[in-house]
Amino acid sequence: MRPVRTTICAAALLCAASQAPAERWIVTEGQRGEWTGRWHLHASSGEFRIHFRQGSTDVSADGFYIRSGNVISIARTRSSDGNDCHYMGTIAGRAVTGTSYCSSGGPNRWTAVITDD
Secondary structure (H helix, E strand, O other), rough: HHHHHHHHHHHHHHHHHHHHHOEEEEEEOOOOOOOEEEEEEEEOOOOOOOEEEOEEEEEEEEEEEEOOOOOEEEEEOOOOOOOOEEEEEEEEEOEEEEEEOOOOOOEEEEEEEEOOO
16 A cells, blocks of 8 residues: 555655745654754755754654645655654644654654745
C-alpha cells in the first residue's frame, strides 16, 4: 500500500514544489514537545534540511516533502541518530499540525510555524 501512495503523491509534488516560497519551519515534536527544531525548505526541490534538539542532544537529517492541497507528507531520512521518521500533517495558514511515526516508535505529535527564509 505504501508504494502506491508514494507514486500517487509524487505527481502532486511537481506542482506543489514550484509554488512554495523558501521557508523556515520552527518545529516542536514529541508528546510533551520535548524536541524543538528548524527545518529549512528548498522550495524548488521539495527537500528539507532538518535540525532538532532535545536538551544537549542534536540531530540532523534530510527531509523530502509532498504536498497536496493542505495535506503534507514528509520523509525524514539519514537521521544522524538513525531514527528516520514519516510525518503527516495539515497546513492551515502558517501553522502545521500532525503526527509522526519513527523507527523508534510513534505516534508522536508535531507542530510547526512557517516563516519566510
